[in-house]
Amino acid sequence: MTPEQVLKKAYASHEKVTISFSGAEDVILIDMACNFCEQLFVFSLDTGRLHPETYRFIEDIRNHYGIEIDVLSPDNKLLNGFVKDKGLFSFYQDGHSECCSVRKIEPLEKHLVHYDAWITGQRKDQSPTRSDLPQEQIDSAFSNEYRKLKKYNPLANWTSDQVWEYIKNNNVPYNPLHDGGYKSIGCQPCTRPTKPEEHERAGRWWWEEETKRECGLHIINIEE
Amino acid sequence: MKITLVKKILASGKLCPKCEDVLDRLEKTDQMSFIDQVLIADERDPESEGLRLAKKLGVERAPFFVVEDGGDLKIYTVYFKFAKEVLSNETTELEKSKEILKDNIDLDYI
Numbered sequence: 242m243t244p245e246q247v248l249k250k251a252y253a254s255h256e257k258v259t260i261s262f263s264g265a266e267d268v269i270l271i272d273m274a275c276n277f278c279e280q281l282f283v284f285s286l287d288t289g290r291l292h293p294e295t296y297r298f299i300e301d302i303r304n305h306y307g308i309e310i311d312v313l314s315p316d317n318k319l320l321n322g323f324v325k326d327k328g329l330f331s332f333y334q335d336g337h338s339e340c341c342s343v344r345k346i347e348p349l350e351k352h353l354v355h356y357d358a359w360i361t362g363q364r365k366d367q368s369p370t371r372s373d374l375p376q377e378q379i380d381s382a383f384s385n386e387y388r389k390l391k392k393y394n395p396l397a398n399w400t401s402d403q404v405w406e407y408i409k410n411n412n413v414p415y416n417p418l419h420d421g422g423y424k425s426i427g428c429q430p431c432t433r434p435t436k437p438e439e440h441e442r443a444g445r446w447w448w449e450e451e452t453k454r455e456c457g458l459h460i461i462n463i464e465e
Numbered sequence: 466m467k468i469t470l471v472k473k474i475l476a477s478g479k480l481c482p483k484c485e486d487v488l489d490r491l492e493k494t495d496q497m498s499f500i501d502q503v504l505i506a507d508e509r510d511p512e513s514e515g516l517r518l519a520k521k522l523g524v525e526r527a528p529f530f531v532v533e534d535g536g537d538l539k540i541y542t543v544y545f546k547f548a549k550e551v552l553s554n555e556t557t558e559l560e561k562s563k564e565i566l567k568d569n570i571d572l573d574y575i
Contacts, residue, residue, distance in 0.1 A: 261575055263575060286575065316558065319558060319559055322559075323559070337573060338563060338566055338567070338573070339559075339563060341566055341572075341573040342559060342562035342563040342565075342566050343559060343562065345572070345573065345575060346562040346563075346565050346566050346572060347558055347559070347562040349572070349575065350561075350562065350565065361575065363571065363574070363575075367574065368571060368574065370570060370571055371571055381526075381542075381568075381569070382565050382568065382569040382572060383565075385546075386539075425574075427574070445574070446573075
């Protein structure tokens with residue numbers, strides 16, 4: 242399916258759908274959805290550590306498309322405890338996981354409780370761990386026995402080049418950090434520009450070693 | 466109530482890091498005594514009890530817990546959920562979020 246078809250399917254299949262907007266090239270999801278959907282629910286995770294350019298870009302998109310964007314902040318108590326305990330740059334010492342958990346995962350989980358489905362800009366070509374990313378899936382991270390949350394990844398099969406072709410062909414606004422060599426845009430302390438030959442993942446958490454965390458059960462290998 | 470824990474052995478022969486972490490937590494909180502049986506899902510052995518049970522129940526993550534209570538059967542692939550619901554163990558939001566991220570490593574890239 243094309244990304245537009247996946248988006249349309251998401252909106253046709255669920256009553257409450259929200260788009261995740263990171264302030265980067267996933268803006269094209271908003272552009273596509275605006276073509277057929279009158280009321281979009283869009284959210285951005287404001288970790289408190291984004292680039293000034295990203296905050297400005299989120300505001301530009303709000304105005305450009307005339308949409309509301311839920312800018313989600315971390316839980317104050319949780320964040321205060323974390324910063325008091327670990328300081329503001331602990332991720333350089335013990336990894337980004339805890340900081341991302343406080344600033345992204347906890348608010349994301351709280352927000353998604355209100356929706357039946359969410360849409361992300363994740364793509365297979367962003368990371369080796371996304372090589373089997375489907376266009377739609379049950380989100381195992383936030384589903385439980387009482388509630389199945391659907392996750393749509395309309396851009397799963399698109400390459401970065403296709404995304405940028407769409408941006409250029411449709412005059413979609415984009416984060417100016419991309420012009421400065423940022424292929425991937427996250428929090429300011431954890432993001433850096435990359436060289437043309439480098440993979441975009443190299444621009445994130447570059448001080449951490451790539452560790453393989455494989456805990457899936459390869460049931461497919463079990464003989465019948 | 467019968468509680469089964471399935472842990473995974475990687476092709477390298479080592480325990481998977483997530484299983485190691487969960488077992489460590491169970492030991493530190495003296496909760497291993499609540500686990501009635503531990504099965505091994507060995508990547509090198511498709512016939513291993515843990516792999517067969519995973520296939521039967523359609524579970525694709527390790528470790529996981531199977532709780533049989535009367536005729537009811539519940540499966541938990543998130544340790545903190547299991548600890549909270551079955552062992553009535555208090556978990557913090559941060560611990561829960563960290564585990565979600567550990568299980569879904571691409572969520573940091575949202």
